[in-house]
Amino acid sequence: MNTILGVITDWDLASQVFNRAKQFAKAYSARLRIYCPVSDQLEEMNRYIGFDNYESVKQEILAEANRRLEALVGGDQNIDWRVDWQTHRYKGVAEQAESHSADLIVMTMSQHHILADLLHKADDWHLLREAPCPVMLLSRAEHPFKSVVAAVDSLDESEEHQSLNGRILDEAQSLSKMMALPLQVISVVPDPAYIYGDMSATTLMVDYRTQAVNTARDNQSALLSRLGISPDKREVMVGRVEAVLEEAVKDTGILVLGTIANKGWKGFFLGNTAERILGRIEGDVLVVN
Structure with missing residues (x-):
């Protein structure tokens, strides 16, 4: 393996993903890249309501995600990281994996509910169809x-x-x-x-x-x-x-x-x-x- 892509989608579980992705990168002597696709329900609401300060709120959310991810990486110059805004997070993950020739994606499982999955599929479901490499889905409990x-x-x-x-x-x-x-x-x-x-x-x-x-x-x-x-x-x-x-x-x-x-x-x-x-x-x- 040459590149491991760790994906942060839940800040409560960010350390779990980071540590497991780092473990894989070390074991395989691979490059580690951490990616955080940010999305917020405000975007969907904004389509219908049109908030006056929506762009300002969006930039604040991105800035906070950047601060958190920078603190998580801890200044390690050997780790690449990126935060961007994605309407559909799985698309951003697939694009990152493709553009950086990732050999493995590491991320936590989405929480699955039968009714919710019937009406709106979780990111896991979509990503498994779009990912160009294997996907390690971590349990939400270590x-x-x-x-x-x-x-x-x-x-x-x-x-x-x-x-x-x-x-x-x-x-x-x-x-x-x-x-x-x-x-x-x-x-x-x-x-x-x-x-x-x-x-x-x-x-x-x-x-x-x-x-x-x-x-x-x-x-x-x-x-x-x-x-x-x-x-x-x-x-x-x-x-x-x-x-x-x-x-x-x-x-x-x-x-x-x-x-x-x-x-x-x-x-x-x-x-x-x-x-x-x-x-x-x-x-x-x-x-x-």
Whole structure:
């Protein structure tokens, strides 16, 4: 890695983001850049009301953000930092990552609420579609970690998913080594019970589940062998993907998973596995695109 981009979106959690981004930069001997995209609800109100002193208030908000960020960086000449005004913060983050060829974005998770997400998607949701590099979403509560858990899809043998699996495992292995944590690889076979209800107990469905588990296990082994990765633990489990992964990392694991963005209206309402679990995972999540 050459450049780590730390993103400050919540001043209460600024030190957490700064320290984790600095840790990554040191471990990877990378350049650290801290970015603070400032936005305020006053801007939306100003569109309808037209405050006389709006520009003055905006400049005061930017000046305060600059003072805070300067104090956070502490005069370290090796750290670049920038504050600017963004109507949509995720766009500013994506642009910064692109223009500085960032290899990793580090930021805290947005607070997710079901109704709010239905009406107005959080910045996380949009950023995962726009970011040109992996995004480390930090939990809003700090806690120690015991493992790195890489989630790979062992049933989809398409070239796109196989390539994504490779990137997930590369990032997970690198993170595992950097943090000196054991690496666990997990694949989830969707349980027919969630789709077909009582029909899942029929002989046909039981045979399907057994065959799917065996196929996933064989594909997972072949994938790890091809990449030359030997995890400390690997397993194939059956269930609802979100629930299984939530359980896998509940004992302070860092989850690494991939996203292949659904865009447009389909993506707005359905999202994908990576985005559906953001509001459920208590630990940190590294999302690889």
